[in-house]
Amino acid sequence: MMDITSFFTDYTLRTITLGTAVLGAICGMLGSFAVLRKQSLLGDAISHAALPGIALAFLFTGLKDSNVLLMGALVSGFIGTVWIRGIVTKTHLKTDTALGLILSLFFGFGELVLSYLKKQPDANQAGLDKYLFGQAATLVESDVILMIIVTGISLVIMLLFWKEFKLLLFDKNYALTLGFNTRIIDGLISFFIVLAIVIGLQTVGVVLMSAMLLAPAAAARQWTNSLGVMVLLAAVFGAVSGVVGTGISASYNNLSTGPVIVLVASVFVGFSFVFSPSRGLLFKQIRLVRNRRDLHLKKTLQFMYSIVEKHDDISRPHAIRILNQFQGYSKGTLRQLEEKNWIEIKGDTWSLTTTGFHTAQNLYNNNVPQS
Numbered sequence: 001m002m003d004i005t006s007f008f009t010d011y012t013l014r015t016i017t018l019g020t021a022v023l024g025a026i027c028g029m030l031g032s033f034a035v036l037r038k039q040s041l042l043g044d045a046i047s048h049a050a051l052p053g054i055a056l057a058f059l060f061t062g063l064k065d066s067n068v069l070l071m072g073a074l075v076s077g078f079i080g081t082v083w084i085r086g087i088v089t090k091t092h093l094k095t096d097t098a099l100g101l102i103l104s105l106f107f108g109f110g111e112l113v114l115s116y117l118k119k120q121p122d123a124n125q126a127g128l129d130k131y132l133f134g135q136a137a138t139l140v141e142s143d144v145i146l147m148i149i150v151t152g153i154s155l156v157i158m159l160l161f162w163k164e165f166k167l168l169l170f171d172k173n174y175a176l177t178l179g180f181n182t183r184i185i186d187g188l189i190s191f192f193i194v195l196a197i198v199i200g201l202q203t204v205g206v207v208l209m210s211a212m213l214l215a216p217a218a219a220a221r222q223w224t225n226s227l228g229v230m231v232l233l234a235a236v237f238g239a240v241s242g243v244v245g246t247g248i249s250a251s252y253n254n255l256s257t258g259p260v261i262v263l264v265a266s267v268f269v270g271f272s273f274v275f276s277p278s279r280g281l282l283f284k285q286i287r288l289v290r291n292r293r294d295l296h297l298k299k300t301l302q303f304m305y306s307i308v309e310k311h312d313d314i315s316r317p318h319a320i321r322i323l324n325q326f327q328g329y330s331k332g333t334l335r336q337l338e339e340k341n342w343i344e345i346k347g348d349t350w351s352l353t354t355t356g357f358h359t360a361q362n363l364y365n366n367n368v369p370q371s
Contacts, residue, residue, distance in 0.1 A: 012137075015139055016246055017243055017247070019136070020261060022144065022148055024261070026150065027216065028216030028233075029235045030196045031215075031238075036169050044210035045100075047206045049080025051107055054128060055128060058072075059117060067146075069131070081194055084099060087102075132206050133207055136256075200213075203261075208258050216265055219268040220232075222280065225278075240268075245260040296333065304356075305357070314357045320349065321348070
């Protein structure tokens with residue numbers, strides 16, 4: 001197992017850890033907008049659309065420089081994004097159809113170019129396969145600096161156009177009435193999403209990049225209804241996934257960093273789906289059980305009221321055995337009603353309290369159909 005001090009003493013590990021943390025932060029931050037725009041396939045489409053750009057950049061330049069290859073990926077990814085928007089606006093096809101078409105078309109073309117490159121004499125030196133599944137070990141300090149710069153620029157742009165981004169996300173038509181150019185705003189968001197995906201290809205790869213973009217945002221969405229809090233939480237989840245995933249990968253031999261990071265991010269998603277207070281499955285089930293129990297108590301109270309209202313004295317005791325004709329009645333129900341101070345129990349008899357009578361009366365009146 002890896003010693004925690006390795007993060008501070010090992011230059012390579014420190015570089016990779018910082019790089020994956022920054023990548024996770026920017027992916028979570030920008031992925032929030034993709035999730036809220038209901039374009040979850042956008043990251044998958046763009047990452048696959050970047051593959052032919054990488055292959056063509058190497059084919060035309062013959063250079064293995066990561067900056068050259070990523071520039072090709074950026075151009076290809078942005079072209080794919082423009083085509084997606086063009087298909088949606090110029091045809092009757094839906095966004096998910098356009099995303100699927102571009103994903104398949106660009107990835108197929110990219111694989112075709114890669115197949116051609118493998119047959120060339122210098123194919124073994126190309127090293128392009130690392131962009132399919134990622135190879136975090138190839139990160140160097142200049143790559144991390146580039147990630148930090150892109151993250152900083154993205155953060156500044158986000159803060160400058162925060163209100164415009166919110167308007168576009170939640171009410172595009174209202175943004176149009178205020179005179180905002182929604183195409184430019186939408187293009188700006190898309191451009192930075194493409195940029196985040198491109199700089200992450202070397203670390204996570206084409207195949208898994210969409211998960212890196214969406215998982216932290218999906219997890220953060222479960223905890224809040226605030227856009228600002230969601231973006232912040234997604235950035236934190238992404239950064240922690242990068243750090244923990246890198247640590248786990250470094251602790252074992254032949255364990256790829258990219259897939260481990262994605263798995264850690266998926267743990268955040270699973271935990272959030274189950275344990276988040278407002279949307280978590282666990283708390284939803286607890287609320288459902290409580291609502292059912294409360295409904296049963298109120299139905300029992302209404303049945304008691306139907307018995308009591310026939311008498312002038314609401315405190316008149318009634319035999320508990322009368323309740324046996326009420327379906328679902330139990331002694332536990334009586335104890336809960338007594339705890340709420342709705343009834344009083346003396347021996348084998350019960351009587352409504354004043355509070356219980358008025359509560360039941362309100363329930364009964366609310367359930368009576370109005371003529």
